[in-house]
Amino acid sequence: MTTTATKNREIRLAARPDGLPGLDSFQLAETAVPDVGPGQVLIRNLYMSVDPGMLMLIGAYPGLPMPAYEVGAPLYGDAVGEVVLSRDPSVREGATVVHRLGWREYALAEAGEVRQVDPDAYPSPSFHLGFGLVAYAGLTAVAGLRTGETVFVSSAAGATGGMAGQIARLLGAGRVVGSAGSPEKVARLTGVLGFDAAFDHHDAPLAERLREAAPGGVDVYFDNVGGEQLRAAL
Numbered sequence: 135m136t137t138t139a140t141k142n143r144e145i146r147l148a149a150r151p152d153g154l155p156g157l158d159s160f161q162l163a164e165t166a167v168p169d170v171g172p173g174q175v176l177i178r179n180l181y182m183s184v185d186p187g188m189l190m191l192i193g194a195y196p197g198l199p200m201p202a203y204e205v206g207a208p209l210y211g212d213a214v215g216e217v218v219l220s221r222d223p224s225v226r227e228g229a230t231v232v233h234r235l236g237w238r239e240y241a242l243a244e245a246g247e248v249r250q251v252d253p254d255a256y257p258s259p260s261f262h263l264g265f266g267l268v269a270y271a272g273l274t275a276v277a278g279l280r281t282g283e284t285v286f287v288s289s290a291a292g293a294t295g296g297m298a299g300q301i302a303r304l305l306g307a308g309r310v311v312g313s314a315g316s317p318e319k320v321a322r323l324t325g326v327l328g329f330d331a332a333f334d335h336h337d338a339p340l341a342e343r344l345r346e347a348a349p350g351g352v353d354v355y356f357d358n359v360g361g362e363q364l365r366a367a368l
């Protein structure tokens with residue numbers, strides 16, 4: 135497999151915003167498709183994650199566990215793509231890979247930086263961008279969830295929250311309740327993702343909604359948003 139494409143497009147950080155980013159924080163740039171050296175692979179990106187953690191990298195807040203985005207440089211983040219050119223025997227051309235160089239059409243990566251995945255494992259390869267490990271680690275290593283306990287998940291229809299609710303159930307939680315921001319999401323929580331109860335966090339007062347959903351109290355709160363919902367859970 136090869137690519138005949140010569141042009142690549144990427145999104146760069148145009149300026150570090152004061153507060154939340156706006157459109158003028160980003161810049162679309164056209165570059166050449168990079169040359170592939172020994173030990174490297176060229177990936178055509180198919181899906182990329184746009185997630186809340188990126189706000190921290192845009193703002194370059196102190197104490198980040200990873201490098202902040204640099205002004206003038208392309209953003210990075212989780213992506214799923216197809217290897218169109220490989221110069222390393224460990225990665226075959228045509229493979230579907232997960233890697234960290236999103237925000238561009240073509241990504242040049244070291245072979246050791248990509249993870250080959252089964253493109254047919256889920257309904258869409260984009261499912262590989264889920265945050266199952268974060269959900270699992272939070273529930274087990276951090277919260278120490280025990281069988282029979284009640285778990286409350288905020289942003290429960292989100293990438294991390296949706297996994298947290300389902301994993302809590304598999305780990306033996308007694309009751310799993312969640313909140314989300316629209317009637318459609320709330321219906322999905324109980325109808326598709328197996329939550330026992332769910333509510334819309336726009337329906338104040340939140341503490342009452344939570345009490346109705348979890349009448350026996352909450353043992354573990356998997357907090358995705360902070361703010362009012364954290365206060366209600368506490």
Ligand SMILES: NC(=O)c1ccc[n+]([C@@H]2O[C@H](COP(=O)([O-])OP(=O)(O)OC[C@H]3O[C@@H](n4cnc5c(N)ncnc54)[C@H](OP(=O)(O)O)[C@@H]3O)[C@@H](O)[C@H]2O)c1
Nearest residue numbers: 185186187265268289292293294295313314315316358359
């Ligand atoms: N430590 C790690 O490695 C790691 C990795 C991944 C994620 N995280 C963290 O996990 C959390 C969830 O991340 P995610 O990627 O799965 O995102 P997400 O929950 O899929 O997306 C954000 C959702 O949060 C809710 N939300 C946003 N602003 C809100 C506000 N002001 N008040 C209430 N709800 C609000 C909205 O959903 P609703 O309105 O439907 O509730 C929104 O769709 C984030 O805090 C993220 O930083 C950490």
